[in-house]
Amino acid sequence: MLQLLNVVTDRGSKYAVSGGPVTNRKDIDAFLKQLKRDRKFAKATHNTWAAQLSNGTPLKGDDGESGAGMVIVRMLEREGLQDHVxxxxxxxxxxxxxxxxxxxxxxxxRAYLEELPPSAG
Structure with a gap:
């Protein structure tokens, strides 16, 4: 799991980004469960996520931040990053x-993709 904390602060809101390899929805659910074991992430306002699976299926979850999952999906598609949440x-x-x-x-x-080792994509 790659995790970047305090990536951006804007008008009091703080943002972090995390990610890792997945191959299906079950892996994504396990990843989210692991992330939320950290109390800080469990208490966050939103944990918005997306993954582009190698079978072409985009999956996303807005977690109350309407439309944000689709923003991540589009960026994953542009980057060609598959099987990664x-x-x-x-x-x-x-x-x-x-x-x-x-x-x-x-x-x-963007910050996450810049930190991702070339072999991960």
Whole structure:
């Protein structure tokens, strides 16, 4: 599991990004369960995630951050990264970010992809 904490802070909201290899929905559920074993992530406002499976199936979960999972799916598709889940975690800071929340999700995914070892993709 690759994890980057405090990737972005915007108007009080803090973001982190995590990810790892998966091959099916069961793997994704296990990954999310493992992530949420960390109390900090379990108490987060949103754990938005997406994966592009090698069979062509995109899977996503917004966890209350409507539309954010699709942002991650599109980035995975552009990158050609398959069989890998990326989770963007947000701790809400009290100020609504509007459309900027999607830019923060993109910032997190970009940071994650930059840190990913070449062999992982």
């Amino acid at each position: 990326i989770v963007v975690t947000r701790w809400y800071g009290g100020v609504k970010l509007g459309g900027d929340r999607f830019r923060r999700v993109q910032d997190c995914v």
